[in-house]
Amino acid sequence: MAHRNKLNKKKRKALIITLSYWLTALVICPILIGLGLKNIALIAFTFLLSGGVVFYLHYYYCILCLKCKKSLGFVIFSSSKNFFKISDELTFCPYCGVSFDKEV
Numbered sequence: 001m002a003h004r005n006k007l008n009k010k011k012r013k014a015l016i017i018t019l020s021y022w023l024t025a026l027v028i029c030p031i032l033i034g035l036g037l038k039n040i041a042l043i044a045f046t047f048l049l050s051g052g053v054v055f056y057l058h059y060y061y062c063i064l065c066l067k068c069k070k071s072l073g074f075v076i077f078s079s080s081k082n083f084f085k086i087s088d089e090l091t092f093c094p095y096c097g098v099s100f101d102k103e104v
């Protein structure tokens with residue numbers, strides 16, 4: 001499997017985990033409100049903020065170069081508008097130079 005395919009898989013996984021978290025929050029928020037918590041804005045803000053933290057942690061600390069193990073999250077996220085795969089223009093790791101099309 002090419003390095004690019006593994007990074008695409010990690011990127012999709014990070015997106016799915018983050019979306020799952022926010023969907024769960026959408027279910028839990030009405031339950032908390034039904035239990036008597038009145039401050040809806042505080043509940044929503046807390047879930048959005050913690051969802052953002054989940055997103056940040058996955059993108060920036062779980063998407064690593066397979067060779068040098070440095071974080072590629074920022075590079076991958078900022079170079080592609082597609083949430084499901086890395087940009088085709090990104091062809092190598094900026095830290096160690098390994099090709100993303102090379103078989104691992």
Ligand SMILES: [Zn+2]
Nearest residue numbers: 065068093096
């Ligand atoms: Zn690298």
